[in-house]
Amino acid sequence: MPSLGRLHLITDSRPGRDPLAVVRAALSAARAELVVQVRVEDDATDRETYDLASRVVALCAPYRARCLVNDRLHVALAVDAAGGHVGADDLPVDAARRVLGPAALLGATARDPGTAAVAVAAGASYLGVGPCNATTTKDGLPAPIGVTGVRAVAEAVDVPVVAIGGVTAAQVPALRAAGAYGVAVVGALSAAADPARATAELLKALTC
Numbered sequence: 001m002p003s004l005g006r007l008h009l010i011t012d013s014r015p016g017r018d019p020l021a022v023v024r025a026a027l028s029a030a031r032a033e034l035v036v037q038v039r040v041e042d043d044a045t046d047r048e049t050y051d052l053a054s055r056v057v058a059l060c061a062p063y064r065a066r067c068l069v070n071d072r073l074h075v076a077l078a079v080d081a082a083g084g085h086v087g088a089d090d091l092p093v094d095a096a097r098r099v100l101g102p103a104a105l106l107g108a109t110a111r112d113p114g115t116a117a118v119a120v121a122a123g124a125s126y127l128g129v130g131p132c133n134a135t136t137t138k139d140g141l142p143a144p145i146g147v148t149g150v151r152a153v154a155e156a157v158d159v160p161v162v163a164i165g166g167v168t169a170a171q172v173p174a175l176r177a178a179g180a181y182g183v184a185v186v187g188a189l190s191a192a193a194d195p196a197r198a199t200a201e202l203l204k205a206l207t208c
């Protein structure tokens, strides 16, 4: 399996956002280094999710960038995405692995070392670890675990740790020093005045 991209762009499908424009801009800057995770609001229909994911897969293909689908693994299969991401309210990791098959990329959310180890044993390819910081992008999250929490998880597992939650380019060096392999962002790109430039800045911080 090719190595996992270090920069994960999670789509922002809240009203008034233009997720495809941000994906296009980010792909132009990061190319195959980008992983695009299609994440929709809970009230989005499967058809809406399928339509968005299909378009993201098509945008990623010329760059050989990979698309993952959050939560809705049947959509991941239907659009021939590279895999999916699950958390505590989704299919258990072992069930998600059975659905997606052995070759797929499967991400799992982990907020502590114990959960992380269980997820890896169940078949997770990488872990989404956070929230690193407070974020307004998603409601109902626990208190931030900070760089220290990311380090605790990274030391406990041997799969890539992707830090999430209010991550900015300025924080990337500290996250990398703590053992994070990459980062996943919504607002840092979706709310950027120039998403291509913001992508380049994140990527530089991740790869220098």
Ligand SMILES: Cc1ncc(COP(=O)(O)OP(=O)(O)O)c(N)n1
Pocket (backbone or CB within 6 Å): 008, 037, 039, 070, 071, 085, 086, 087, 088, 089, 090, 107, 108, 109, 127, 128, 129, 138, 162, 164, 184
């Ligand atoms: C890379 C990454 N990490 C964590 C999450 C959160 O997943 P989950 O806990 O299932 O919450 P929702 O995103 O489904 O609301 C993620 N999507 N990606």
Ligand SMILES: Cc1nc(C(=O)O)sc1CCOP(=O)(O)O
Pocket (backbone or CB within 6 Å): 010, 109, 129, 130, 131, 132, 134, 135, 136, 137, 138, 141, 164, 165, 166, 167, 184, 185, 186, 187, 188
């Ligand atoms: C979707 C999501 N999951 C998180 C978690 O910690 O599980 S934080 C998050 C939102 C990340 O958006 P931003 O980069 O704008 O903070």
Ligand SMILES: [Mg+2]
Pocket (backbone or CB within 6 Å): 070, 071, 085, 086, 087, 088, 089, 090
């Ligand atoms: Mg989920």
